[in-house]
Every structure is written in C-alpha cells, then in structure tokens.
Amino acid sequence: MAPSTAAATATTALAVGAAAGLALVLARLLRRPAGRQQDEEALSALLAAYREQLIPGADRLGRLNDDFRLQIAEGLVTDPPVDGKRMLMLPTYVTRMPDGTEQGGCYALDLGGTNFRVMRVRLGDGKGHVHTCEVDEVSLPKEVYTGSGNDLFDFLATTLKRFIDRHEPPSDDAAGAAPGEAPPRPPASLPVLGFCFSFAIKQTALDSGVLLDWTKGFTCSGVVGHDPVALLSQALQRVGRPCRVAALLNDTVGVLAAQRYLDSDTQVGVIIGTGTNACYVEKLGYLAKWTPPCTAPAAANPAASSPSTSSSGRGWTAESATAINMEWGAFSSLHLPLCPEDAALDAASANPGKYLFEKLLSGMFLGEAARRILATVAQQLPGLFACGRNGGGGSGVAAGLTTSGSLTSATLSAVVEDRSLGLRTTRQLLQRELGVAHPSLQAARAARDVCTMVAQRSAELVAMALLAILEHTGWSREAVPSRVTVAFDGGVYERFGAYRRMLDEALRRQLGPRAERLMPHLRLVLTHDGSCFGAAVLAAAAVHGQ
Ligand code: BGC
Numbered sequence: 001m002a003p004s005t006a007a008a009t010a011t012t013a014l015a016v017g018a019a020a021g022l023a024l025v026l027a028r029l030l031r032r033p034a035g036r037q038q039d040e041e042a043l044s045a046l047l048a049a050y051r052e053q054l055i056p057g058a059d060r061l062g063r064l065n066d067d068f069r070l071q072i073a074e075g076l077v078t079d080p081p082v083d084g085k086r087m088l089m090l091p092t093y094v095t096r097m098p099d100g101t102e103q104g105g106c107y108a109l110d111l112g113g114t115n116f117r118v119m120r121v122r123l124g125d126g127k128g129h130v131h132t133c134e135v136d137e138v139s140l141p142k143e144v145y146t147g148s149g150n151d152l153f154d155f156l157a158t159t160l161k162r163f164i165d166r167h168e169p170p171s172d173d174a175a176g177a178a179p180g181e182a183p184p185r186p187p188a189s190l191p192v193l194g195f196c197f198s199f200a201i202k203q204t205a206l207d208s209g210v211l212l213d214w215t216k217g218f219t220c221s222g223v224v225g226h227d228p229v230a231l232l233s234q235a236l237q238r239v240g241r242p243c244r245v246a247a248l249l250n251d252t253v254g255v256l257a258a259q260r261y262l263d264s265d266t267q268v269g270v271i272i273g274t275g276t277n278a279c280y281v282e283k284l285g286y287l288a289k290w291t292p293p294c295t296a297p298a299a300a301n302p303a304a305s306s307p308s309t310s311s312s313g314r315g316w317t318a319e320s321a322t323a324i325n326m327e328w329g330a331f332s333s334l335h336l337p338l339c340p341e342d343a344a345l346d347a348a349s350a351n352p353g354k355y356l357f358e359k360l361l362s363g364m365f366l367g368e369a370a371r372r373i374l375a376t377v378a379q380q381l382p383g384l385f386a387c388g389r390n391g392g393g394g395s396g397v398a399a400g401l402t403t404s405g406s407l408t409s410a411t412l413s414a415v416v417e418d419r420s421l422g423l424r425t426t427r428q429l430l431q432r433e434l435g436v437a438h439p440s441l442q443a444a445r446a447a448r449d450v451c452t453m454v455a456q457r458s459a460e461l462v463a464m465a466l467l468a469i470l471e472h473t474g475w476s477r478e479a480v481p482s483r484v485t486v487a488f489d490g491g492v493y494e495r496f497g498a499y500r501r502m503l504d505e506a507l508r509r510q511l512g513p514r515a516e517r518l519m520p521h522l523r524l525v526l527t528h529d530g531s532c533f534g535a536a537v538l539a540a541a542a543v544h545g546q
Contacts, residue, residue, distance in 0.1 A: 017291075025026075032202045039381055043442070047449050047489035048378055053339045054457045060335050061464050061510055067333040068468040077288045080202070083222065084354020088327040092253050092279070093206045093293050095322045098261040098537045100129075104505035104544035106192035107243070109160055109232070109530035113198070113216050113274030113364070114253050115139050116156065117529070118163040121536035132488075136163055136527060149231060157235035164191055164241055192543045193243040194535030197228045198251035198275065200327045205293040206247050206542060215329065216364055217350045246539040248324040251489070252279035254534030257323075259487030259527045261537050266485040268469060271531070272462060273490025276362040279325045280469050285318025292316055310489045326369070328465055329358030336360065337457060341372035348404065359467075361458045363409040363492040370447075370454045371434075377446060384443050385436045386432040400434030413496040415451040423448065456502050458492075463506035470522075481518055494526055 056064065074080065075089025082088065103159045105122040109135040115137055122131040136159075144155050168191065203209035211224050223231065236242050249257075256269030256279055267398055268280045284290055331460070336356065345368055346359055359365045378385035378397040387398040411433055418425045423444035430439040430447060439447075466486065470476045475484055492499055504524070508515040527533075 002240040009029060024359070024454075039384070040442070043377070043381055043446060046380060047446065047453075049372060050339060050450065054337050054453045056335075056337045056457070056460055056464075058510075060337060061460065063335040064333055064461070064464050065468045065471070066160060067335065068331060068465055068540055069472050071331060072468070072472050075326075075359040076282070076286055076324075079202075079289060079470040084213065084330050084351060085332045087331050087358075088212070088325070090200065090202060090250075090327060091287060091290050091325045092325050093203050094247075094249060094253050094257065096541065097281070097323070098196065098257050098534075098541055099264060100261050102261070102537055102541045102544070104192075104540045106194060106536050106539045106543070107160070107164060108194040108196060108532045108535035108539065109156060110196040110251065110254070110535060111156065111198060112196070112271075112531060114142075116159075118160050119423065119529070119532045119536055120163070121533065121539065121540070123540055130533075133468045133533065134167075135532065145218045145220060147220060149220045149226070150235070152220045152223070152415055153231045153235035154238065156232065157239045157241070160193075160243075161239045161241035162235070164243070190242055192539050193245045194247045194249070194537070194539030195229060195232060195245050196249055196251050196279075196531045196535035198255045198271070198531065200325075200330075201228065201248065201250065203248065204359055204537075207245055209248055213351070213354070214297070215351060215355050215358065244543070247535060248544040249535055249538060250277065250279065250324060251531035252277045253323045254538070255487045255489045255527050255530030256281070257534035257538050258530035259485060259525065259534075261534075263485050263525075265483045266487050267473070267475075268466070268484070268486040269527075269530070269534075270462070270466070270486060270488050270493075271490040272362060272458075272488065272492040273426070273494075274362060276329050276358050276366045276462075276490070277326065278328050278465065278469065279323050280408070280472075280473065281321050282324045283318060284316060284320045284322060287324070290322070291470070292338055295398040326469075329355045329362070331357040331465070337461075339373065341369060341376060344371055345369055357461065361461055363490070365409075366454055366458060367407040367409040367412045368405060370412050370451045371401060371404075373454070374407070374447060375401045375449050377450070384446065385430070385439070386436070387435050387437055398430075398435040398437070400436070408519065409492065410495070413452045413492075413499065415448050416455050416496075417498045418444075418448060455496070455499055455505075459499055459502035460506045460510075462503055463510050467507065467510055476514065476518060483521050483523065485523045485525060487525055487530060489527050494528065500524075 071087045072089065075087050080086045080088060103124040108119040108121065110117040110119070117135055117137050119133065119135045121133050123129065124131055138159050144152055199215060200212040201209040202212055208227050208229050210227055213224060214220070231247050233242070233245055251271050252269040255271065256266060258267040259269070268278060270278045316395065342360065345365060346356060349359065374385065375397065378401050385398050385401055387396050411429055414429060415426045422441055426444040426447055427439040430436040430443060436443065467476065470484065475481060508519060511518055
C-alpha cells in the first residue's frame, strides 16, 4: 500500500489493534480477586498499556519521520486531495519576508480559533522597531463559529469597526452617508489591514485565496470555497468601515514573519494552540507546483534574504523562496501512536476522519483525550474516580469524566505541572472540575500519569515533525550547521512550561548523537502574539514598501 493511501486507514487499523491489546490486559487482570493490592496492580498495568500505545519509540518515530518527509515531497509537486488525511503544502505568495525595515501603520485581524484579536501597529524609527502596538482579544460565541458565514464576518467586521473607530474617529464627511454605508473614500486613505485567517486557504495572491476546509470546530456555512478577503470586505462595507485588506495569511506565516522582522535566521513558524500547524521557507526550485501570482514581485528576491538575478524575466528564480503553509494537522500515517479513545474522540469531532495529527497534538484536544482515557480507567477500576452521592463517596463514575470537554487543556497542564504536597492541586481539580468525590492520592497520580502521557505524545510528535522539516531543508545534514530559529506561538506552547521542556528533551532524544552538534544552532522562541503582529507587518510591507 502506498503511504498516502495507507494513511487513510490509519485510525481504524490502529484503534482496532490497540483495543484488542488493551482488552487482553484487562481481561487477565480482572479475572483476579478484588482487593486493594489487585487494584494497584490493575491500575499500573492499565497505565503501562496506555504508555506503550501513546509514547512512540525510536522505530515508530523513524517511520513517522519517513512518512512525514514523503508527504512533504509529494505535496510540493502536486496538490493533494483535500481529504484531511495528508498535508496540503500550500504556497502562500508571501515571497518577501520582513527584514525589520518595514514602516508605517496598519491594523490586523487575527481569527485563529474561538478567540480572535484585533491589533493596531505603528512600525518604524529604526530597524526592527515597533513604535506602538495595541491589541484587543474577543471571544467568539459558539453560535457564531457554527452559524452562517455572513454572521461570522459581520461579527468580525463590527468588532474591528469599533476598534478602528476608537483610534480614528469617523470623519465628519460620514455624516451625509446613508446608515450602514460609508461615503466613498479614495482607496489610499482607507485603513490598511492584514488578515490572519488560520485555516487552510489556497492562495491565489498575497491578498486573496479560497478556504479549503474548516477545522477547530468551525462549521460556518457559505465560506468553504470562497475568498475570506472578499467576505470580510463585504462585511466591512455593510458596517460602514471599509478597509484595504492588503495581506491574507495563515497564523504560522504570521509567526514566521513576525519573528523574521526581528531575527533573519527564522526559517520555521509553528503554532501549538487550539489547532496546530507549521510553515517554513521553501526554494521555488523545489516547489514544482508553484505558479507565479498575477503580479510580478515588487523586489527581486523575496523570502530568501539574498538578492536574486532574474532568469525567467519575471524576477523569479529557482533560488527565490516562499513560505509554505504545510497544514501539518492533516498529516496521517499508519504509524501514529493511537489508542481506542483517539478513535472515539475523532468520531465525536466536527470533522471526523480528518486532521488526526492535530487531534493528537493541539490544545483543543489534549484535555479531551486525557478525559476519555481516564473515563476508561474509571470504568475498569470502579471506586477510583467515584462521584459523591449526597456528599458521601458513591461508587458511580464521576459525571465530569463522562462529559465531553469537561477536562480542558489548561487543567491538563495544571495537573502535569502539579508539584504540591500530596498532589493537593490535582485532587482539588478532580473534585472541582470533574466531580470526583474525595479523590485519593492514587487517583491523583493516575490522572497525572495520563495527562503527562498525552502531553508527551504531543511533544514527541511535534519534535518528529520539526526534525523532518529540518532534514528536508538539508539543515540537519550541514557539516557546519547554520543558525536556525523556529518561532512558536499558541497557548499550549506559551502557557505550558513542562510541555516546552518535553519538546526540548524529545528533540535531543530523537537527534541522538547528532544533538551535540546540532542543538546549539537551533533556537526555539516564543513569538508572543506573533500571528497578529506578522499580519500587520506583512500588510505594511505590501502597502508602504520598504
Ligand atoms: C488550521 C491551520 C492553522 C492551525 C493553527 C489548523 O486547524 O487548519 O490553518 O494554522 O489550525 O491555528
């Protein structure tokens, strides 16, 4: 079976195999007479079985790395089917990366997940200098991100209008306009906007593209197959605050651009937040499927830092480069480390069968995967996570453990990082968030082990994917490795310190003896609010030039 075809059956095959293994362990254990000692043994055997399934060893990681690089190579040649089962490797047309000399002021709108941000930035007064930067964060109600596309874009436009009005009060000439309609203004005087739209978009130019599919629980109608820039522009017209949307980009590209503004070694942008994804800078010579945008590049070589000489007459050469939005959340392989609970989580998601890698990695799913595993543990070991009946210690499984979404990734990180005496914090969380009555130390330890395994699996897979990218670009084979910065953003990376340490350890372990030579040249940095800031910088660069 070809690896890409094999990917399609990965979930089912693994889940069935894993379920059978787990059932055997349980059957053997549950045949024994009950008792505290047996419960302890059963629990540790059960946790060991999960560890075996969730934490990939060197062999499995090697196969995953091979499949990952194969999907990169295939995706650079042709457009893969948009089935959520392989990386899309989308060219972004961001061919001119910031270098810190960009100037001017503009706005950014960043729709990344169930929260979105609006930002106003003024750049200039020196290389890499940011004069002012103000941000507002707004939460999207569920009925908006699962409703109609029009409602979604109206909501975004209304929020943006309020934000812009605060900074640039509408001028008097608006007084004569019909309600909801702005008087026509010359395009040059419209507020400039960078639009970070963190979903899979097939771009046709820097400022246009079509949405290929929703992820992260979004299901708004009438948007897939349409241009988010057109939809936003129409909504901004409707609310009477037209803007000039100068750049459309994925959040990974925003993070890459934002860090590149400060540090020219930045080659990769990664998001580990509600969703997950990466982009990297690729030479056009390796991007067989690339077609130039309608307009020729403003300056000869773009994303690559050295100037190019035109060989095509349009300014593009094999050495020119562009940022590739990989959509790595859609990576799939027969070798993914899955347990039966992953299949159940996938089936209950808004996009079943798609973006499996994202479901193993990202903040939207980490807590839920742990909850599902703990629910199985609770069913197998009645009494461990019991609910209280009338304040007493009843034997039924605590309701929170059987309720989707009750264990958030923020709770998961608090459990993993719990250093309190007797795991007091974890016991309180089990009681408060999941309704477990009088959680024992044994229950708290089990919860910590499960949460840690789920987080570690994510970190191992991010490390595998990152190293596969760096192998693909040739960096890890360089005799004298150049400096590479990987810019990260997203709540999991930013707020989960133990996760960052797990990622660092996973990288070293996976590199093995090469770690000593390579790790000093690899810098992982948090680019806080990078996606939003990157959108503003790219829009400023597009409009004001350098
Ligand atoms: C989207 C990507 C995005 C990532 C991180 C995924 O669900 O498909 O486009 O970059 O989330 O926000």
